[in-house]
Each structure stands twice: as structure tokens, then as C-alpha cells.
Amino acid sequence: MKRFEEKWTAWLDGQLSGRELAEFEASLPDKAAAEAEKTGARKLRQLLKDQLGVRALTNEEFFSHQIHERIAQESGDVSPASGRHRIESSTWWTIPRLLSAGTVSVAVFLVCTVLLMHEKKPTEESQYLTQILNARVDPVISPNATVSIFEVKQDRVTVLWTEGLQSLPADYAAK
Amino acid sequence: MQTEATPAQADVSEFDLVRRCQAGDTEAFDELVTRYRTRVFSMIYNMVHSEQDAWDLAQDSFLKAWKSIKRFRGRSSFYTWIYRIVMNVTIDWLRKKHVKGAGAEFDDATQLRQVDPASKTVPKTEPLPYEMMQRDEIRARIEQAIAQLSPQQRAVILMKELEDMQYHEIAEALGCSIGTVMSRLFYARKKLQNLLRDVYEKI
Amino acid sequence: MGRSPAYVIAVVALIISATPALQAAQTVWSGLVIAENVAQPQPIPPELTRIEGSLKAFFGYNQFQVIGQSQKKLKTGQEDWLATSKFFGLYVDARGESEAGYVLNLKLYKEKELLLETDAKLSKRSPLVIKGPQVGGGQLLLVLIVQ
Numbered sequence: 001m002k003r004f005e006e007k008w009t010a011w012l013d014g015q016l017s018g019r020e021l022a023e024f025e026a027s028l029p030d031k032a033a034a035e036a037e038k039t040g041a042r043k044l045r046q047l048l049k050d051q052l053g054v055r056a057l058t059n060e061e062f063f064s065h066q067i068h069e070r071i072a073q074e075s076g077d078v079s080p081a082s083g084r085h086r087i088e089s090s091t092w093w094t095i096p097r098l099l100s101a102g103t104v105s106v107a108v109f110l111v112c113t114v115l116l117m118h119e120k121k122p123t124e125e126s127q128y129l130t131q132i133l134n135a136r137v138d139p140v141i142s143p144n145a146t147v148s149i150f151e152v153k154q155d156r157v158t159v160l161w162t163e164g165l166q167s168l169p170a171d172y173a174a175k
Numbered sequence: 176m177q178t179e180a181t182p183a184q185a186d187v188s189e190f191d192l193v194r195r196c197q198a199g200d201t202e203a204f205d206e207l208v209t210r211y212r213t214r215v216f217s218m219i220y221n222m223v224h225s226e227q228d229a230w231d232l233a234q235d236s237f238l239k240a241w242k243s244i245k246r247f248r249g250r251s252s253f254y255t256w257i258y259r260i261v262m263n264v265t266i267d268w269l270r271k272k273h274v275k276g277a278g279a280e281f282d283d284a285t286q287l288r289q290v291d292p293a294s295k296t297v298p299k300t301e302p303l304p305y306e307m308m309q310r311d312e313i314r315a316r317i318e319q320a321i322a323q324l325s326p327q328q329r330a331v332i333l334m335k336e337l338e339d340m341q342y343h344e345i346a347e348a349l350g351c352s353i354g355t356v357m358s359r360l361f362y363a364r365k366k367l368q369n370l371l372r373d374v375y376e377k378i
Numbered sequence: 379m380g381r382s383p384a385y386v387i388a389v390v391a392l393i394i395s396a397t398p399a400l401q402a403a404q405t406v407w408s409g410l411v412i413a414e415n416v417a418q419p420q421p422i423p424p425e426l427t428r429i430e431g432s433l434k435a436f437f438g439y440n441q442f443q444v445i446g447q448s449q450k451k452l453k454t455g456q457e458d459w460l461a462t463s464k465f466f467g468l469y470v471d472a473r474g475e476s477e478a479g480y481v482l483n484l485k486l487y488k489e490k491e492l493l494l495e496t497d498a499k500l501s502k503r504s505p506l507v508i509k510g511p512q513v514g515g516g517q518l519l520l521v522l523i524v525q
Contacts, residue, residue, distance in 0.1 A: 003358065005362070006354050006357040006361075008361055009358070009360045040368055040372065040375070041364055044336075044371060045336045047313075047371065047374060047375040048336045048337060049336065049337060051310075051317050052221050052314075052337055055213075055216060055220040055221065055229075056213070057212055057216040057233075058226075060209075060212060063216075063230070063234070064205060064209060066234060070238055071201055071238065071241055072201070171227070
């Protein structure tokens with residue numbers, strides 16, 4: 001048997017019909033007041049729909065990107081099933097195969113070492129510093145911003161220095 | 176870009192997306208996130224009234240959905256299923272923050288057949304001339320009123336009045352009976368009507 | 379064992395021919411860094427030790443904390459997010475590669491807002507540091523290093 005609150009809610013939402021509706025309306029001590037309350041509830045619903053509605057999600061793509069990244073991080077763990085598979089496949093490595101692989105590895109190592117030694121000639125190292133071709137700041141968001149370029153000889157660092165960007169609260173340092 | 180689809184076609188494509196998610200397809204999950212991210216965020220924002228917290232909670236909700244996607248059996252719509260996760264995450268968060276409505280939570284033992292439907296449970300606030308209210312003031316009044324509801328009452332009122340969800344969908348999302356949903360709606364509406372009567376009567 | 383010498387020669391030939399291609403696609407490390415002055419600074423993150431002296435001397439801060447980072451191989455024509463944090467994202471459009479370095483279009487976003495955009499040639503031996511906005515008592519820096 002439904003409680004009064006359930007019947008009232010159903011009546012308010014137009015979910016009562018037939019005999020149940022007639023019986024409920026007959027039980028109301030003051031039908032006019034109840035109808036006024038029903039009208040008020042409808043106005044409240046409309047007010048909530050108009051004023052709350054859908055809250056826009058700023059930077060929706062970034063939101064999806066963050067979720068994608070978090071899932072990728074979570075998926076980085078090795079499952080027990082694949083671990084078992086790897087253990088089973090290790091038996092493929094017999095002693096002759098291990099010896100062959102070892103010989104190949106040593107040969108590759110020697111060749112690569114020789115190649116790298118030849119390639120690491122001082123004259124072939126990149127002599128270029130990082131270059132800033134251009135830089136733009138949104139004048140609407142940061143109307144007083146300026147941009148400068150510096151080169152720090154120590155460590156050969158190129159710095160794009162901005163001034164006048166809007167300061168942000170410490171919350172924005174969140175990871 | 177989503178093309179128009181009949182409800183039947185939309186259901187089928189969503190079913191297909193869920194199947195692909197259950198097989199580990201993250202791109203299929205990206206599509207589901209794209210479909211629901213705004214509604215989820217909006218619902219959570221209306222519960223917690225903080226963009227930053229709503230962002231975090233929406234992220235947590237989708238991540239939990241991904242982790243438990245294999246348990247989704249298709250007995251309800253995906254939408255109802257994810258709302259269950261959203262509500263669990265949000266209400267847990269609100270509980271931890273000790274945010275409580277000024278009114279008592281619905282109590283099964285309370286006998287209330289004698290309640291006059293036209294009665295007012297709290298004193299009427301002093302009305303302000305509607306012409307003086309700006310939209311943001313109205314919104315602030317509404318948010319303050321909703322903040323006085325308990326987390327469960329907030330959830331039912333938002334799901335019913337904003338999302339037009341059916342009683343059984345709300346019951347499934349909150350993990351309670353239909354009767355409990357209807358009773359919570361009764362008290363939530365009563366409270367909000369008393370707090371906002373001067374606002375909506377001027378419309 | 380008779381097949382081993384042929385095996386070795388084939389592998390070595392493969393390595394020699396593949397070496398140039400392997401060297402072309404290098405990894406770019408990018409980081410969103412909060413630089414600040416504190417009483418007891420944390421050790422500098424390992425990714426930044428290479429330029430620790432420059433960072434401290436040039437910017438005047440004693441602590442650098444990475445709030446978002448990524449390591450990606452950039453290919454010409456590729457657009458992707460690099461380092462991201464809760465509120466910031468660095469977006470890249472890799473437009474080419476030359477002897478001088480990678481030609482990149484970089485965009486720094488704060489949530490939905492585009493704060494800064496730059497076109498740069500990122501040299502393989504010269505890190506790039508971009509000074510961003512003040513964040514609380516610290517400074518946001520963007521760092522890109524070809525590894």
C-alpha cells in the first residue's frame with residue numbers, strides 16, 4: 001500500500017489515473033489548496049529548468065584527453081594472463097639458441113660502437129641553437145603582455161620570456 | 176559529428192560501443208565520454224556547485240565506469256548505469272565533506288498521513304520584488320535552496336526535474352526503491368517550494 | 379651452428395642500414411614546471427638536471443617541480459598534446475625537420491584559453507624554456523628537450 005507521500009508525488013507528476021486518481025482526489029481535505037500546490041510545483045520545475053539547465057563544460061576536448069591519459073596510465077600494468085604466457089614462451093630459448101643470440105648481440109654491439117665512434121666527430125655535432133621564429137599572445141586575454149627571446153650560453157638554453165600574462169592562483173599548480 | 180538517429184538506432188550503436196569497450200577498445204569509450212560528458216558534468220555541478228570539484232568528480236566517475244564496464248549487463252540503459260556511478264561518487268564526496276541539508280533525511284518510520292499538502296514547514300522568507308532580481312541572484316537563491324537539501328534529496332530533484340528521468344531510473348541510479356524516490360521527491364519539493372515560492376510566483 | 383655466421387652478417391647489415399632511420403625519430407621530453415623559492419627546496423627532477431644551472435641562474439628560483447610531462451617521438455604532420463596538467467596543456471603541431479632541428483608550432487592552453495602560441499625550431503642540442511604566467515607564489519615554465 002502506497003504511503004501518502006508517494007501518492008502525492010504520483011498525483012503531482014500526473015502518474016495517477018482511473019480509480020486510484022479518483023480515490024486520492026476524494027481524500028484531499030482541500031482540493032483547491034492542493035491544486036494551487038500542484039501549480040506551484042510546476043512553476044518550481046520550470047524555474048529549475050530555466051535557471052539551472054545544462055552547465056557548459058569548458059574545454060571539453062581537454063576533459064576527454066585527460067580521461068584517455070588516465071586510462072592509458074591505468075592500462076600500463078601487465079595482466080596476470082600475459083605474464084603466464086611469457087613464462088611459458090621462455091622455454092623456447094634452448095642453449096644453442098642462447099649462444100647464437102649472444103654471438104649476434106656481441107657482433108651488433110661492436111659494429112654499433114664502431115659506427116658511433118665514427119659519427120661522433122666534433123665537426124658533425126649540431127651547432128644550431130633553438131630558434132624562436134615567432135610568438136603570439138592573445139591580446140584580449142593578456143592585453144599588456146610582451147615577449148622577448150634570450151639565449152643562455154650555459155647549457156645552450158633558449159628562453160622565450162613573457163611578461164604581462166595574467167597571474168593565477170596557486171590552485172593552478174595542481175598536477 | 177553525430178548524425179541524427181532514431182532512438183532504436185542510437186540504442187543499437189550505444190550497445191555496440193559498450194561491447195567494444197568491454198573488449199578493451201578505448202576509442203569506443205572515448206565516444207561514450209563525448210556523448211555524456213556535458214550531462215554528467217552538469218549534473219555533478221548542480222550537486223556540488225563548484226566547477227573544479229565537478230570536473231574532478233566527473234573524471235573519477237568516467238574512470239570508474241571504464242574500470243567496471245565489464246560488469247554492465249545491459250539490463251538498464253548505459254545512461255542509467257553511468258548515473259549510478261556518478262551518484263555514488265558524488266554523494267560519497269558530499270558525505271565526506273559533511274555537507275548536510277538543513278532538513279532531516281527521509282525516515283521510513285515517520286508517520287505523515289496527517290500532513291496537510293498546503294502546509295508550510297518553514298517560515299516564508301521575505302519576498303523581494305522580482306523586478307529587482309538579476310538572473311545571477313535568482314540562480315544564487317536556487318543554489319542556496321538546493322544546498323539545504325540532503326545529498327539524496329538533491330539527487331532525486333535534479334534527476335527528476337532537470338533530466339526528466341522516470342522513477343525507476345532514478346531508483347536504479349541511487350540504488351533504492353521507487354517508493355523511497357517518490358518520498359524523497361515529496362520532501363525535496365516541499366522544501367524548495369517553501370524556500371523559492373517568492374521567486375517562482377513572480378514568473 | 380653452421381647458419382650462425384650468415385645470421386650474424388644479415389643482422390649486422392640490417393643494423394647498419396637501419397641506424398640512420400632510428401636516429402631520425404628522436405624523443406622530445408616536455409614538462410610543465412612550477413618554479414618557486416622555498417626554505418627547503420626539493421631536489422631538482424632528473425629530467426631537468428641537465429639545465430639546472432641555467433634554470434636557477436636565469437630565473438632565480440631554487441625549486442622546480444614537474445606538474446605534467448610527456449615523452450614523445452614527433453613525426454612531421456603529427457598534432458598531439460605534449461605535457462598536460464590539471465589546468466594546462468601544451469599542444470604541438472610538428473611541421474617538419476631540418477638540420478637545424480624540429481619545426482614546431484606550440485600552443486599553451488590554460489583550460490580552454492590559448493595563452494601563448496609560438497613557432498620554434500627546436501634544436502637537438504638546445505633545450506627550449508618558455509616562461510609562462512605567475513601561479514601563486516611561483517612561476518610556470520614550459521621545458522622542451524630533445525633526448
